[in-house]
Amino acid sequence: MFLAELNWLAILVATLAAFVAGAVWFGPKTFFPLWWKLMGKGPGEEPGTGNMVVLFGSTFVAALVEATAVASVIYFVAAADPGFGTLQGGLTGLLLGVGLAAASSLSHRLFAGHGFRVWAIEVGSDVVNLTIMGLILGSWR
Numbered sequence: 001m002f003l004a005e006l007n008w009l010a011i012l013v014a015t016l017a018a019f020v021a022g023a024v025w026f027g028p029k030t031f032f033p034l035w036w037k038l039m040g041k042g043p044g045e046e047p048g049t050g051n052m053v054v055l056f057g058s059t060f061v062a063a064l065v066e067a068t069a070v071a072s073v074i075y076f077v078a079a080a081d082p083g084f085g086t087l088q089g090g091l092t093g094l095l096l097g098v099g100l101a102a103a104s105s106l107s108h109r110l111f112a113g114h115g116f117r118v119w120a121i122e123v124g125s126d127v128v129n130l131t132i133m134g135l136i137l138g139s140w141r
Contacts, residue, residue, distance in 0.1 A: 006071045010140035014067040017136060018129035019060055025125040035121045039114065063129070070096060070133045078141055089138010090131050097127030 026032045036047070048055045074092055078084035102123040109119035 002072070002075055003068075006068070006075060007137070007140050010137050011064070011067045011071050013140075014070070014133040014136040015060065015064045017132050018063045018067065021129050021132055022059070022063070022125055025128065031121050031125075035118065038118045038121070066130065067133050067137070070130060071137045074134065074137050074141065078138075084138065084141065086135055086139040089141070090135040092138065093130040093132065093134020094127065096134070097123075097130035101126040101130060 024030060026035065036043075036045075041047075070093055073096065074084070074089055077092060078088070081088065105123055105126070106119055109115065109122070
């Protein structure tokens with residue numbers, strides 16, 4: 001089974017890197033304030049109305065699933081290209097980010113009435129994170 005052949009240390013590092021990049025992207029000095037306002041929330045409202053351990057734990061698990069998926073795609077693509085490396089990994093992550101994450105989430109945001117700006121902020125993070133994952137996984141193959 002190919003999952004046993006994946007570089008799980010690289011997957012964990014890619015997960016951690018994307019988790020940190022997401023925290024920076026949605027930080028109080030970056031996109032969070034604008035995103036929060038565009039979502040119709042006020043400054044006094046707190047994000048994540050539930051257990052923060054569950055919130056961040058679920059986010060980490062989702063990033064781990066994403067990193068595993070990127071590593072799986074890279075595994076099969078790299079099998080046909082012995083010169084596959086960092087650049088190709090980054091391009092693979094970028095393609096997955098734009099082609100799957102961005103394209104599939106657009107209708108969700110528009111039908112929810114959140115608009116293009118919310119979508120751009122959210123999907124920008126996804127594309128950056130998947131590209132980071134691809135760069136790390138491509139360099140560690």
